[in-house]
Amino acid sequence: MKTTTISPGVLPGFNEPQKCYFQLPPADLVKLALLKNEGTTSSSGALVINTGIFTGRSPKDRYIVHDELSSGPVNWGEINIPFEENAFDRLHRKMTAYLSGKAFFVRNAFAGYNEDSRISLRIITEQASQDLFAYNLFIRPEQSQHVEPEWTVIAAPGFRADPAVEQTRQPNFSIISFSRKTILIGGTAYTGEIKKAVFSVLNFLLPQKGILPMHCAANRGKNGDAAIFFGLSGTGKTTLSADPARMLIGDDEHGWDDSSVFNFEGGCYAKTVNLCKENEPQIYRAIRQGSLLENTAFFPGSDKVNYRNTCKTENTRVSYPLDYIENALTPPVGPPPENIFFLTADAFGVLPPVARLTQQQAIYYFTLGYTAKVAGTEFGINEPQATFSACFGKAFMPLHPSVYARLLNDKIEKYKPSIWLINTGWCGGAYGTGSRIKLEYTRAILQAIFTGELKKARYEQLPVFNLMIPKSCPGIPASLLNPADTWADKDAYYPAAFKLAEMFTRQMDELLATIA
Incomplete structure (x- = not known):
């Protein structure tokens, strides 16, 4: 060398x-x-490094x-x-x-x-x-x-x-x-x-x-239909886009021009906290020679990585080339999306597992970029805390959020995709009371959307947020589809829902006030 x-x-x-x-x-x-002496190797052959005092970005x-x-x-x-x-x-x-x-x-x-x-x-x-x-x-x-x-x-x-x-x-x-x-x-x-x-x-x-840059994952079905997944860290972009039944376009950054959705990158940068072969087999198998693991810990006395150990950070990561995913699309370019998903991990437990959005609602949720932090993830957070990142990527966007929102609105107007809100967070109550929606249920929802089953379902309107939610979905108990029905304390749901809705309103008012 x-x-x-x-x-x-x-x-x-x-x-x-x-x-x-x-x-x-x-x-x-x-x-x-x-x-x-920058690092060592794991049992899978990946290089393992510590990034020192900074285990994440410093905005x-x-x-x-x-x-x-x-x-x-x-x-x-x-x-x-x-x-x-x-x-x-x-x-x-x-x-x-x-x-x-x-x-x-x-x-x-x-x-x-x-x-x-x-x-x-x-x-x-x-x-x-x-x-x-x-x-x-x-x-x-x-x-x-x-x-x-x-x-x-x-x-x-x-x-x-x-x-x-x-x-x-x-x-x-x-x-x-x-x-x-x-x-x-x-x-x-x-x-x-x-x-x-x-x-x-x-x-x-x-x-x-005229190209919309997006903080999103993307994949393509066997019939050629593309889907994009917007979401902040921890909401499931990488996990849900790595679908063995679909071809991966990319897990994080894409552009949408007049004819295609295309990846910005030649690889993936996935979170590894609690990674296991059963839930995320494609990512698990991608961690091999040539991959780079950051800030993970080994089982004592071994070179085997313990993905549940977060002694260094919750933000443990792995990078690997895109072709380490078995069904990655080459080149990673797809047509304009037929389905757009806005992923949120709602720790207040008031948003539904799935809702179909109008174009106006889509721009609203895109502009807000909502998810929630749960108690214990950061010092001083003792209850769920709403997090807003405009356009699901505020920290990386030099222009005003309205620029990206207008571009998305133009794309939706032209290509008429179906748009969905997907809650990968909690139901039956807030974090600490309710339970997190099972990954298998979220995957069943996506499958029902890709097959067209959910478009045929009967819908009802969820009060407060005025979201249209299906009354049934293959592979998921009907009792979970309306979040108000999942709370043991029925009287507690609506005050919690109104509280989150008020946060949405305040955040949108603040954003609108910054438009010149």
Whole structure:
């Protein structure tokens, strides 16, 4: 595994020729990661690493350079925090100086399977495991394919900013410059920062071309029908899209243009907490040589991963190439969707397992992006807590949510898909009183939708939310379909429902107030 010397012109910002590992295959990256003590291997052959103090993204340390290109369109605020051009340039120089003299890693890749709108990337990383992540997650060019990178990503966990000098909040940071087409990530080894920074770039660029960027999973049936699954972390996007009866397009990030739904990525980044072979066999089998596990723990005295052990974080993850899923679609592109699902894990236990939405309701729920945190998942949370992430991806969207909502409305207007709200959370009461809806029931609901059975069902209107819910569904007890009927204390359901509905109203009022 010899290093390659690359000239300064090929690596913008580096003033001298640099020794680096260029476009190494996964097996070599794993060997180097082990040699550099970045991690160890599991019984399944996956590389296992710890990402240090950061086991997730740090949204308050994500910035966008405020310049002539970004000043008008970016939705500035607590999500899109402005950063000065001069400070960015100074930080860029310091990061390249830090990496100079080190044998770092360089990879060329693409983001986006639509060749007309994809972006080409040069990803420069300090660690071999980061380069393995980039290999897994982004689109790998053919050996004979020449890549002329438009965007540069520099990720160096060992480089820590001086907040007093660099104008960052902390030593860690993730900064995007649209004018310089450069992303700087430092002070954190959490690989998801790389993935989501590139997603943010696409979320800025693609709406200008009339393409809707989406934080969603997607799959395609044997008859050619596509489906997309919107949802926040923990609601079931990856699990439900990995359906053995359907072809996987992707598990997290997609675009919807005039003719297709296409994956942005060449791999998957799945949560592994409580992963088991019985419930998620495709993901379980994808964890093998070449996969990268993050922040998992082993059974004592063994190299077998204990997916129930969350001593490091609830956000344990694995990345792997898309073709590690047995029925992944190649290329991962499908037609416009016939079904759209909005997934929510309602910890208040008041939303139904399934409801059919009107176009107006669809835009409402899309704009809200609701799910709930349950007691115990974070310090200080003692009861269910509503969480809203506009368009199911507020943290990665540089533009105002209304931009994405209008694009979705236009797509729905043109293609007339069926739209469904799916609650993968609780019924029979809130978290702690009720029980979580069984995965087998949710899968039965999806199957009934894909076969057309649920379109034939008789419906009734659920008060408070005015949702149309089926009175029957194959494979699921009829008593579970109306959430009010599942509560032992019938008098307690409606106050809880009104409480959540009021949260919806307040959140929507706040969003509407921000539209210029």
